[in-house]
Amino acid sequence: SVAVVLFTSDLRLHDHPPLHAALASADEVVPLFVRDDAVARAGFCAPNREAFLADCLRDLDAGLRDRGGRLVIRSGEIVDEVRRVVTETGAGEVHLAADVSGHAQRREERLREALASAGCRLRVHDAVVTAVAPGAVVPSGSGKDHFAVFTPYFRSWSQVGLRTPFGAPRAVRVPDGPASEPVPERSRVSGVSQGVAEGGEREGRRRMTAWRRQGLGRYEERQDDLAGDATSRLSPHLHFGTLSPTELVHRARSAGGAGAEAFVRQLCWRDFHHQVLAARPAVSHADYRTRDDRWRTERTAAGDIEAWKEGRTGYPLVDAAMRQLRHEGWMHNRGRLLTASFLVKTLYVDWRIGARHFLELLVDGDIANNQLNWQWMAGTGTDSRPNRVLNPVVQAKRYDTDGAYVRRWVPELEKLGAPAVHEPWRLTGRERAALDYPEPLLDLSEGLARFRDARGLE
Ligand code: FAD
Numbered sequence: 001s002v003a004v005v006l007f008t009s010d011l012r013l014h015d016h017p018p019l020h021a022a023l024a025s026a027d028e029v030v031p032l033f034v035r036d037d038a039v040a041r042a043g044f045c046a047p048n049r050e051a052f053l054a055d056c057l058r059d060l061d062a063g064l065r066d067r068g069g070r071l072v073i074r075s076g077e078i079v080d081e082v083r084r085v086v087t088e089t090g091a092g093e094v095h096l097a098a099d100v101s102g103h104a105q106r107r108e109e110r111l112r113e114a115l116a117s118a119g120c121r122l123r124v125h126d127a128v129v130t131a132v133a134p135g136a137v138v139p140s141g142s143g144k145d146h147f148a149v150f151t152p153y154f155r156s157w158s159q160v161g162l163r164t165p166f167g168a169p170r171a172v173r174v175p176d177g178p179a180s181e182p183v184p185e186r187s188r189v190s191g192v193s194q195g196v197a198e199g200g201e202r203e204g205r206r207r208m209t210a211w212r213r214q215g216l217g218r219y220e221e222r223q224d225d226l227a228g229d230a231t232s233r234l235s236p237h238l239h240f241g242t243l244s245p246t247e248l249v250h251r252a253r254s255a256g257g258a259g260a261e262a263f264v265r266q267l268c269w270r271d272f273h274h275q276v277l278a279a280r281p282a283v284s285h286a287d288y289r290t291r292d293d294r295w296r297t298e299r300t301a302a303g304d305i306e307a308w309k310e311g312r313t314g315y316p317l318v319d320a321a322m323r324q325l326r327h328e329g330w331m332h333n334r335g336r337l338l339t340a341s342f343l344v345k346t347l348y349v350d351w352r353i354g355a356r357h358f359l360e361l362l363v364d365g366d367i368a369n370n371q372l373n374w375q376w377m378a379g380t381g382t383d384s385r386p387n388r389v390l391n392p393v394v395q396a397k398r399y400d401t402d403g404a405y406v407r408r409w410v411p412e413l414e415k416l417g418a419p420a421v422h423e424p425w426r427l428t429g430r431e432r433a434a435l436d437y438p439e440p441l442l443d444l445s446e447g448l449a450r451f452r453d454a455r456g457l458e
Helices: 017-025 037-041 047-066 079-091 104-117 149-159 203-215 217-222 235-240 245-255 258-279 298-309 316-328 334-344 351-361 367-378 392-400 406-411 429-433 444-454
Strands: 001-005 028-036 074-075 093-097 121-125
Touching: 001 017, 001 079, 017 028, 017 093, 017 121, 028 037, 028 047, 028 079, 037 104, 037 298, 047 203, 047 235, 074 079, 079 104, 093 104, 104 121, 149 258, 203 217, 203 235, 203 245, 217 245, 217 258, 245 258, 258 367, 298 316, 298 334, 298 351, 316 334, 316 351, 316 392, 316 406, 334 351, 334 392, 334 444, 351 367
Parallel strands: 001 028, 001 093, 028 074, 093 121
Antiparallel strands: none
8 A cells, every 4th residue: 555645844754743654554655745836826935945945855855765765756736746646656545744824724625625536535643843733732611722822821731741752764665656856956046045054854953962962951041142142043943844843842851951941931932823823824914913003014114124124224233133134044033023023113114024024034934933923023913011112222232242243243333342332323423434334213212102102002
């Protein structure tokens, strides 16, 4: 018998329940990846993610070849392509990881229908993309289908018994026949940011091991240190599924300590947003909680939006973070919070504009984490303090105390020490004249007044 394993956001061999189940039930398995036309049409194939994806597919194919198999890559409408492979191989089952976006949910439904009419069964596996499946825990006695508040979610989530992670299979027998497109090469993708990290499961596992040895123990005290760059940087691997969130939680828990606890909490944030999106797929573009916001848009704030995107707002920490994003396709969480607050609250621009820009560049860019973190910061999401505004100067003094992060990303300011590096507008005379750096786009108090006024706050 033959089974197809359809890889999507789970490009790994370790701890892969769909592959594990397929190998247990069938003699031969077709590991399949389809470049879905619908994803391209939705504009989701940004170069930085395409480059990382190329690494992931190459590595997945190599891992399968080491085990006697290979990866089958196709392009087209995903449902048609899967059906074609099922017909070509006579497969009786297709295994797929459950996923949360509207697109993924529709894909699953359409696959189920199309396969049923071909006499083939779709088997969907939970807790592959997340550690705990969306809907596995819900607020007790409330009739609600998801948690809207993180802390009670974290409490329930922490009590779920996770499966013991599966090892990678020893051998994978792939039937002769199904043709594959060539494995993509990162070097063929154009428009990729210079500093995009390397993808693939092997690289992900290498990073995970290094992180557990060197970073995890001090994570709690260092996670907000912008210049220290002391977070795991595992987010692209979690996005593409080259690492299993279940395995990461297990490994962190077994390491123990305050660092590991803080890290597991962040992994829980990822699951939290996934369960919100699973229950409310429209929040990818619509407000989770609608407020009467009359955001500025591309039509009314074009110059401000451009300055923000290019990292020349005149606020050094905002500019440093935006330039890191453009250069690496990644930004530190503190930077993401601050630049989002600056765009939506200080410049009063629609969060969707910022979210779209992030998705154009972030290697880890994903609908659940990106859109819901943007909504959190815009106060339209699940934040219980929707009117908080982050001050870039206060944040800079707290999280980039001596200015090293700003100097790294804003070379115009590299000769300045703290505090001038965070407030170059305070310099006068020749010192100011020597700087080729913009004046602040607006006064912070002006931005704050506009926001408070718009929200009807005292
Ligand atoms: P670590 O600090 O090492 O954390 C470990 C893991 O926990 C991360 O890899 C991530 O999977 C998860 N995590 C940490 N913080 C969060 C969070 N706030 N929400 C959800 N998961 C979290 N993360 C994405 O993966 N994709 C995005 O598109 C994305 N967009 C964001 C947009 C905004 C405006 C903000 C404020 C945050 C966004 N985040 C996003 C969350 C967070 O900033 C990144 O996950 C984190 O910076 C990645 O770096 P790391 O792997 O070193 O994180």
